[in-house]
Amino acid sequence: xxxxxxxxxxxxxxxxxxxxxxxxxxxxxxxxxxxxxxxxxxxxxxxxxxxxxxxxxxxxxxxxxxxxxxxxxxxxxxxxxxxxxxxxxxxxxxxxxxxxxxxxxxxxxx
Amino acid sequence: xxxxxxxxxxxxxxxxxxxxxxxxxxxxxxxxxxxxxxxxxxxxxxxxxxxxxxxxxxxxxxxxxxxxxxxxxxxxxxxxxxxxxxxxxxxxxxxxxxxxxxxxxxxxxxxxxxxxxxxxxx
Numbered sequence: 538x539x540x541x542x543x544x545x546x547x548x549x550x551x552x553x554x555x556x557x558x559x560x561x562x563x564x565x566x567x568x569x570x571x572x573x574x575x576x577x578x579x580x581x582x583x584x585x586x587x588x589x590x591x592x593x594x595x596x597x598x599x600x601x602x603x604x605x606x607x608x609x610x611x612x613x614x615x616x617x618x619x620x621x622x623x624x625x626x627x628x629x630x631x632x633x634x635x636x637x638x639x640x641x642x643x644x645x646x647x
Numbered sequence: 648x649x650x651x652x653x654x655x656x657x658x659x660x661x662x663x664x665x666x667x668x669x670x671x672x673x674x675x676x677x678x679x680x681x682x683x684x685x686x687x688x689x690x691x692x693x694x695x696x697x698x699x700x701x702x703x704x705x706x707x708x709x710x711x712x713x714x715x716x717x718x719x720x721x722x723x724x725x726x727x728x729x730x731x732x733x734x735x736x737x738x739x740x741x742x743x744x745x746x747x748x749x750x751x752x753x754x755x756x757x758x759x760x761x762x763x764x765x766x767x768x769x
Contacts, residue, residue: 571751571752571755573753573756575756582743584759585755633710635696636754638695641693
């Protein structure tokens, strides 16, 4: 059971906008700790997608964006492409003195 | 740019100690700026933070694993290592080493090594 809750799966047609939620509580996201997002393509290691809630590393397309509100965070992907299929994870910190990850969301392009 | 490569046995007997190393290129582990990190992923499951070490030697561990984990630096080889004791089948996972940016809290992890599968089985 992950401290940060993500939907197990989301899907969308190519070209559509999809969002992935990451729900925490007052001990993690709600306490103001930053949220980072990772993309894990099939058979590959995770790759940083968004850091510090809404910052994109160089090389990450601006189709990817992040936001936070209260005890939750969201990753939005605009103009969904087939190559975006994979697993997405949010990450933050919990006051129990631990880095925490969400359970992951499998993204499917229909 | 920083690159990381995990190495170690792929099969460890239950009750024994897992030992992995991560070789770093493109940065010195004895310089500040990074948390040298271990993260694992059970087969078909999500990510679990194991812990990290700062260049000063300060360590930070997942409370759920703390009693069994040791992370250390080997500056002569520019490597950092993971030891996980009292292994059980539940420790079977892909183990990743990663670089945590210490300018952020919590640090984000970038880049990651390719990962190495460790199976705990007799």
